[in-house]
Amino acid sequence: MGEIELVLKKHQIRPTAIRLLMYRFLTEKNVAVTLNDIEAGFDKSERTTLYRTIKTFEKKGLVHQIDDGTGVAKYALDENTLKVGDSQDLHLHFHCTKCNETTCLTDHKIPHISLPKGFVSKDMNLVIKGICDKCSNT
Amino acid sequence: MGEIELVLKKHQIRPTAIRLLMYRFLTEKNVAVTLNDIEAGFDKSERTTLYRTIKTFEKKGLVHQIDDGTGVAKYALDENTLKVGDSQDLHLHFHCTKCNETTCLTDHKIPHISLPKGFVSKDMNLVIKGICDKCSNT
DNA sequence: GAAAAACATGCAACTAAAGTGCATAATTAA
């Protein structure tokens, strides 16, 4: 049994063909991908199935959705897909306005923010927009 | 000439009837509003015109768009609509997952974030999700 | 003040992404 298969099983995801392929696809990318990216990465592809697959991954804690402000949802593998349970990273995301790529800066956690009285924080999303390393080194 | 009329003119926006109404509508709200909210706030309303109006306001630096992760754009008046010129606030936004309201926390600026080498920051968006003061005091 | 130019509005139509319903296929449980 392959390693990917084990990862999926650990997350209670039945390792079907498409799921194995999508997981591999995600590991090969080091930036967040849209559903369109995923769709383009497969010859034989059924949009709905890919959609439901990535949503399954999300629900089971294998990937996290990123809203970088472009209006289309992006997805990236969680940092530690080997460990189960949400280890809520709350790292920040960088969106390059030149190449349109969005990167997980997993080493950069969102700093603590003090809120006005009565406000209770449950989750955070910090997106920094600018020029990425690849695009600035040209 | 009314005060609102002057504010619009200062921002190089021709003070038409709808624009005056929308500006007043925005000042009366203390939370960010969607285009649907705006539309619902007017008896006689043409969605496209309201859309173009809010976009004009945005372009002219009267309102800023907020992406709180719900998938629908929200808008709120800039802090100092009396001053012209983008005084890029970069304050944080709070989205209440209970009442779905999004609030500008204009006093809470986004802290400085250090980025990896090569990454250049141009803009930031920090949204905190949780329970707002109104919803937690019940 | 009349004509021309610029800008605003209303209506229809389009786009893109997200999501649902349902039939069929495949897998797992009984």
Add this chain to the structure above:
DNA sequence: TTAATTATGCACTTTAGTTGCATGTTTTTC
């Protein structure tokens, strides 16, 4: 092996955002 569950494929719907174009209104020019 049968029944139950889950996955997949296809069509279709929903919603937000956006554009094209004709008409209305305001501003500029002469």
